[in-house]
Amino acid sequence: MRVTVSRKAHFNAAHRLYRKDWSMEKNDSVFGKCNNPNFHGHNYELIVSVTGEIDAETGYVIDVKILSDLIKEHIENSFDHKNLNVDVPDFTDLNPTAENIVVVIWNKLRPFIKKAMELEVVLYETPRNFVTYKGD
Amino acid sequence: MRVTVSRKAHFNAAHRLYRKDWSMEKNDSVFGKCNNPNFHGHNYELIVSVTGEIDAETGYVIDVKILSDLIKEHIENSFDHKNLNVDVPDFTDLNPTAENIVVVIWNKLRPFIKKAMELEVVLYETPRNFVTYKGD
Amino acid sequence: MRVTVSRKAHFNAAHRLYRKDWSMEKNDSVFGKCNNPNFHGHNYELIVSVTGEIDAETGYVIDVKILSDLIKEHIENSFDHKNLNVDVPDFTDLNPTAENIVVVIWNKLRPFIKKAMELEVVLYETPRNFVTYKGD
Amino acid sequence: MRVTVSRKAHFNAAHRLYRKDWSMEKNDSVFGKCNNPNFHGHNYELIVSVTGEIDAETGYVIDVKILSDLIKEHIENSFDHKNLNVDVPDFTDLNPTAENIVVVIWNKLRPFIKKAMELEVVLYETPRNFVTYKGD
Amino acid sequence: MRVTVSRKAHFNAAHRLYRKDWSMEKNDSVFGKCNNPNFHGHNYELIVSVTGEIDAETGYVIDVKILSDLIKEHIENSFDHKNLNVDVPDFTDLNPTAENIVVVIWNKLRPFIKKAMELEVVLYETPRNFVTYKGD
Amino acid sequence: MRVTVSRKAHFNAAHRLYRKDWSMEKNDSVFGKCNNPNFHGHNYELIVSVTGEIDAETGYVIDVKILSDLIKEHIENSFDHKNLNVDVPDFTDLNPTAENIVVVIWNKLRPFIKKAMELEVVLYETPRNFVTYKGD
Numbered sequence: 001m002r003v004t005v006s007r008k009a010h011f012n013a014a015h016r017l018y019r020k021d022w023s024m025e026k027n028d029s030v031f032g033k034c035n036n037p038n039f040h041g042h043n044y045e046l047i048v049s050v051t052g053e054i055d056a057e058t059g060y061v062i063d064v065k066i067l068s069d070l071i072k073e074h075i076e077n078s079f080d081h082k083n084l085n086v087d088v089p090d091f092t093d094l095n096p097t098a099e100n101i102v103v104v105i106w107n108k109l110r111p112f113i114k115k116a117m118e119l120e121v122v123l124y125e126t127p128r129n130f131v132t133y134k135g136d
Numbered sequence: 137m138r139v140t141v142s143r144k145a146h147f148n149a150a151h152r153l154y155r156k157d158w159s160m161e162k163n164d165s166v167f168g169k170c171n172n173p174n175f176h177g178h179n180y181e182l183i184v185s186v187t188g189e190i191d192a193e194t195g196y197v198i199d200v201k202i203l204s205d206l207i208k209e210h211i212e213n214s215f216d217h218k219n220l221n222v223d224v225p226d227f228t229d230l231n232p233t234a235e236n237i238v239v240v241i242w243n244k245l246r247p248f249i250k251k252a253m254e255l256e257v258v259l260y261e262t263p264r265n266f267v268t269y270k271g272d
Numbered sequence: 273m274r275v276t277v278s279r280k281a282h283f284n285a286a287h288r289l290y291r292k293d294w295s296m297e298k299n300d301s302v303f304g305k306c307n308n309p310n311f312h313g314h315n316y317e318l319i320v321s322v323t324g325e326i327d328a329e330t331g332y333v334i335d336v337k338i339l340s341d342l343i344k345e346h347i348e349n350s351f352d353h354k355n356l357n358v359d360v361p362d363f364t365d366l367n368p369t370a371e372n373i374v375v376v377i378w379n380k381l382r383p384f385i386k387k388a389m390e391l392e393v394v395l396y397e398t399p400r401n402f403v404t405y406k407g408d
Numbered sequence: 409m410r411v412t413v414s415r416k417a418h419f420n421a422a423h424r425l426y427r428k429d430w431s432m433e434k435n436d437s438v439f440g441k442c443n444n445p446n447f448h449g450h451n452y453e454l455i456v457s458v459t460g461e462i463d464a465e466t467g468y469v470i471d472v473k474i475l476s477d478l479i480k481e482h483i484e485n486s487f488d489h490k491n492l493n494v495d496v497p498d499f500t501d502l503n504p505t506a507e508n509i510v511v512v513i514w515n516k517l518r519p520f521i522k523k524a525m526e527l528e529v530v531l532y533e534t535p536r537n538f539v540t541y542k543g544d
Numbered sequence: 545m546r547v548t549v550s551r552k553a554h555f556n557a558a559h560r561l562y563r564k565d566w567s568m569e570k571n572d573s574v575f576g577k578c579n580n581p582n583f584h585g586h587n588y589e590l591i592v593s594v595t596g597e598i599d600a601e602t603g604y605v606i607d608v609k610i611l612s613d614l615i616k617e618h619i620e621n622s623f624d625h626k627n628l629n630v631d632v633p634d635f636t637d638l639n640p641t642a643e644n645i646v647v648v649i650w651n652k653l654r655p656f657i658k659k660a661m662e663l664e665v666v667l668y669e670t671p672r673n674f675v676t677y678k679g680d
Numbered sequence: 681m682r683v684t685v686s687r688k689a690h691f692n693a694a695h696r697l698y699r700k701d702w703s704m705e706k707n708d709s710v711f712g713k714c715n716n717p718n719f720h721g722h723n724y725e726l727i728v729s730v731t732g733e734i735d736a737e738t739g740y741v742i743d744v745k746i747l748s749d750l751i752k753e754h755i756e757n758s759f760d761h762k763n764l765n766v767d768v769p770d771f772t773d774l775n776p777t778a779e780n781i782v783v784v785i786w787n788k789l790r791p792f793i794k795k796a797m798e799l800e801v802v803l804y805e806t807p808r809n810f811v812t813y814k815g816d
Contacts, residue, residue: 002544005506012722013721015721041723042692042722043807060507083694087716097194097196172359176286177311230467232467233468262284265472266413267413272410275643275676276676278673333675375681400688404686420585421584422558441624448557448624453671488584489577489580546816547779603697
């Protein structure tokens with residue numbers, strides 16, 4: 001019996017969408033107001049889902065406390081109240097679009113989830129825009 | 137790296153569930169109070185999701201502004217503040233159940249999404265009832 | 273100890289904003305797309321709040337089951353799956369704006385709430401637009 | 409055209425996570441504060457989704473009223489305002505974790521959904537923790 | 545400039561509505577299924593609001609971190625994952641209706657909020673039922 | 681009949697909480713991680729409420745389209761996708777705490793609301809923290 005266990009979390013961060021190797025004009029034409037050189041920001045909401053067999057002894061697929069602590073240690077501690085472009089090394093040379101952020105988060109969490117389990121991450125950049133990544 | 141990008145939108149509309157070729161009694165027995173000849177209505181909430189590869193240059197699967205404009209042009213402009221049965225030609229001979237509406241919306245948007253990308257539409261008729269269509 | 277007890281409810285309805293004694297042009301200029309002669313509709317969400325003393329015996333200000341039944345009998349039964357302009361006599365000569373609807377609802381419920389208690393009604397026409405009435 | 413129809417429902421219940429065959433110490437170390445012998449409780453929110461072909465006659469996959477009645481009869485009537493460990497026989501010898509509850513609910517509903525249709529159940533234990541089961 | 549600062553929090557608890565000095569029949573007739581002797585439970589959501597002058601130095605009315613810690617120390621630590629009737633002394637002789645709980649919470653927090661400030665507590669027993677207390 | 685009309689809006693922005701005339705140490709001790717010199721950010725959600733008499737002719741207190749346009753012109757255009765500290769002159773010498781932001785917003789909107797009407801602004805900095813200002 002494979003069940004999916006999902007946990008919501010959140011972090012607040014500043015970011016700017018642009019490429020260093022493009023002119024300001026080109027960045028403006030592609031990223032519009034998201035290219036503000038002084039940054040803007042979001043309350044990112046996160047849903048991390050792990051799918052696996054129910055452990056017959058405990059009745060858990062994964063203890064949601066463990067899942068919550070993993071998110072806190074590996075994502076919230078690095079991303080919360082940070083400037084993604086400046087403070088988070090993963091985005092030094094990677095444009096912090098929602099798509100790229102969700103892949104970075106998935107890659108950070110994957111090593112801590114058992115191989116037999118599947119991992120999916122949903123990231124809300126705003127209440128109206130969100131992205132989903134399940135790995136390859 | 138295939139990522140799903142989702143955008144929420146909404147429109148307000150009136151509708152009535154019934155078949156012209158059925159008697160009032162039969163329509164009442166199947167569609168109940170949804171068969172009010174004077175119509176009732178909903179705030180339809182829409183989640184449109186596009187799945188594809190991240191463009192390495194921009195970091196986008198699809199610019200959410202483009203997705204939002206597509207929804208506005210092809211769905212909101214035709215459906216918002218309308219009577220689905222009377223004002224929207226797609227429902228002249230098609231009962232505007234949530235199931236039929238979500239398929240109509242998917243078919244209207246599909247030509248504007250690249251072939252290599254997948255499209256899914258979720259339609260909330262009320263906060264408690266919703267439908268999902270991913271194509272065939 | 274005066275405490276406020278609030279109950280959420282909902283009804284789905286069609287309506288049209290216009291005045292019979294105005295021309296179509298004037299109605300269009302004031303009510304815009306809300307003046308669609310074929311109607312549009314909403315999922316109206318309602319929050320009914322009653323403020324009074326806690327009854328020392330029961331620990332209730334008002335049994336929320338009683339409040340819920342009052343809303344069902346006097347509001348939902350008359351408004352749900354209806355066309356407000358056509359099916360609800362209160363709006364035969366009253367434009368069913370959110371402001372007018374919330375006052376009508378308040379007046380319908382007030383006789384059933386004890387005189388020593390205060391009544392407030394909040395009406396969401398959409399998740400983004402709502403109105404509040406507390407009586408005079 | 410396969411479409412998914414989803415319906416939200418809810419029930420309020422008390423429960424305790426523990427195994428009778430484990431010591432209090434072991435139960436505490438695995439289930440933490442969820443092992444309170446006096447129980448704690450939740451507002452469980454439920455999303456039941458049925459996927460199937462649209463019936464060409466009615467435009468329905470399944471009448472949401474029928475789906476809603478099935479949930480009421482088979483889930484809400486047995487679980488709402490109950491102590492899952494004490495009042496619900498399914499959990500006499502089964503730890504009422506969210507994972508086990510969602511499988512029990514799926515198994516209770518499955519016989520009433522046509523074989524050609526798929527069933528998925530999502531169960532929110534809190535607004536931040538939820539589980540999903542689609543059968544085997 | 546008086547501004548209100550609000551903070552959301554939550555706790556999960558079991559409870560039963562009844563009076564020890566009433567018969568089972570009378571308790572059933574007044575409290576219905578809330579009188580289950582084996583208890584039921586809720587995810588209580590809490591909004592604590594403090595109104596006062598903005599401190600010209602900090603720009604804060606109250607540091608939301610301090611408000612959050614007060615709620616954690618005085619409410620969540622005593623109520624979360626507890627049986628209100630059995631584990632919380634305040635309800636030994638007080639029926640834990642939402643109305644009585646919100647007054648107890650207000651009384652527990654009031655001593656820690658400056659006298660010049662106003663305190664309001666909103667308590668959601670379910671997403672559809674909530675109560676509000678502002679003191680006397 | 682005085683009714684309150686409320687409209688939700690939103691803007692995304694970066695900010696930093698600190699005083700230029702304080703040392704980094706003092707700023708850290710008072711504002712904690714909100715004092716990140718590289719900024720962080722939020723999806724600010726706004727509820728603007730206007731209370732007044734219903735106009736007997738239109739049935740409106742204020743056309744919600746007019747209210748929505750006022751918020752767009754005077755708040756969203758200046759604040760959305762901006763760095764509040766750097767891009768918004770109001771905060772050059774004013775710490776952009778939620779309390780100060782909500783007062784600034786209220787002051788910007790007040791001149792455009794008729795004198796006989798009351799104005800209230802609620803500002804969500806996160807889904808869990810919000811502030812309310814009604815003027816003096």
